Amino acid sequence: MENGKKKGMTRREFLGFSALGLAGLTILPSWSMNGIRIAPSDRVVLGFIGLGQQGLSDFGGFAQCPGVQVAAGCDVDSMKRERFVRRITKWQAENGMPQRCDQYEFYEEILERKDIDAIEVATPDHWHALCTIHSCQSGKDVYCQKPLAYTITEGLAMVKAVRENKRVLQVGSQQRSDKEFQQAIALVQQGAIGHIEKIYARVGEPPKPFDLPEQPVPNNLNFNQWMGPLNDPKIHYHPDLCPPISLDPEKNEQLWGAWRWYRETGNGYTSDWGAHMFDIAQAAIGMDGSGPVEYIPKGYNGTKYATMKYANGIVMTEQPYREDNPNAQGIQFIGDKGWIKVARGYIECSDPSLLEKKETKIAKGQYETSAPHMQNFIDCVRSRENPIAPVEVGCSTNTLCCLTNIALELGRPVKWNPATLSFVNDKEAAAHRLYWYQYRNPYSLPDWY
Known part of the structure; x- marks a missing residue:
């Protein structure tokens, strides 16, 4: 580098x-x-x-x-x-x-x-x-x-x-600034549900290979500048990557940029929602700046869900956090004295005396503003x-998301040392593009060490 x-x-x-x-x-x-x-x-x-x-x-x-x-x-x-x-x-x-x-x-x-x-x-x-x-x-x-x-x-x-x-x-x-998530973090850290043993964090699917057909670049878009440091020759312009708009009359984007969903340009729901839900899980159990030490991909030796293991014994899995809404993004903290479920506009505890269940519908775009x-x-x-x-x-949250995808793409467990910020005896993982990739000229990434 x-x-x-x-x-x-x-x-x-x-x-x-x-x-x-x-x-x-x-x-x-x-x-x-x-x-x-x-x-x-x-x-x-x-x-x-x-x-x-x-x-x-x-x-x-x-x-x-x-x-x-x-x-x-x-x-x-x-x-x-x-x-x-x-x-x-x-x-x-x-x-x-x-x-x-x-x-x-x-x-x-x-x-x-x-x-x-x-x-x-x-x-x-x-x-x-x-x-x-x-x-x-x-x-x-x-x-x-x-x-x-x-x-x-x-x-x-x-x-x-x-x-x-x-x-x-x-x-x-x-x-991090939302009152329901703040409340859930506080209860976990106060020991309200005892020692945390498991965390269910539903974020969604990992990225898929880039498969959009190439289309002509519109005159209003500098797609070469959009590419920036990306150097994968498979990437080309498609309007889903850069959703178009019009001005007179104004017509805004009809979808979020699809670059999120492809390995060559993003990290899928693993990062898009993992950067929210995994992030809250890390905060609640005192792992900000650190993270899991082992990542086991879904499907490895019958593993049903992507699994992350912490050195203190806590296990976090990417799986539904509530049975009545399995596709919703959210978190369930499971302790030896009860559980807490939390999502945007929603919080519930196994012990109603600790908090009243709350469920409010969040309007589209409301949370972002x-x-x-x-x-x-x-x-x-x-x-x-x-x-x-x-x-x-x-x-640390981004590292967790990247490591989850690295383990999945390698098809096997990956061990990581959060203290040394390095893989444990794993040259193949260290060569993965989600650890580091060669930027396209003339771009370069400054050294981090």
Whole structure:
């Protein structure tokens, strides 16, 4: 692995800054939001990288946080850039803010902006590492969507970049800030259901081989830039990877980017929902920053469910957490004195005296635009404290998800040492693409060690 920053290289050269340049800084006066006057010193100015459904949903959360301004957005699709600018300037006008939002095709240009404090990264997973690392090196704090990265070493390199550059990073694992999940974590840690023996975490199916037929790339999309560091020759353009939109009249994406569901471009439900449910399981049993020591794939010697074993004896399986809704994503903690089940809008305990059962239907898009997780990040940008889902948490959860898929693709158990961040006598697993892969030129991942 080559280090992306060479001795003697300027920051502009390192970031690959384009020849377009910047006219100067945007000077914004104080303004009020919801009747609260925001002084310039209290304002947090955001730039967004990735302007699809997830980026827009996250903006809906940030828009509820007093003191937040949005100065720019970046995407490889020119139509999504224009949609973003329209929405931001409309929001600015409604809240009495100066109406300006610049748009960029290449994220390096946003990172040269001196007036931007923090970056939202809502790109496909294979771009998370480089966008985050370069943001940190440019002095920006980062709100990075989950899962933290596409591979294990990318996550480790992101941890190094955050800490070496003294930045704040919040992983977009909103469940960490959700009251039902917070309540479940607290009860488990208080010993309310005794010693935890098993965890059922339903997340969904692993990724499948890329099988989308090739189609012509539309003029509004820079698909080469979308590919970025990915170097698999089997990958080509299909609209499911980059769901199209229209502007006049506005018609938004009809599906989430399907890159999630293919091995060559994502990690399936294992990471998409595992970054939520496995993440909560790790938090509850005190394994943030650590993880299981053995991963046994579904189907190995009759194993019914993907199984993860911790050094303390706890066993977590990817299986239904409630019998009446087997396909729903959620978690069941099973202790020697009872159980707790929790999901979005749902919590239940074997002992009703500990809590009342609650089940509320979550409307489509409602969860993504909830503000507490974003507000926690903004608060920490100001205080310089660690947020509720710091980079180490995202890294350990991402490692767990990647290892689950590695074991499945190898068709056998894989042993991992969370202390040394290495496989146990397993060169084949260490050569797997989800541990590390050679980036396409001219991209390179900085060393993590």
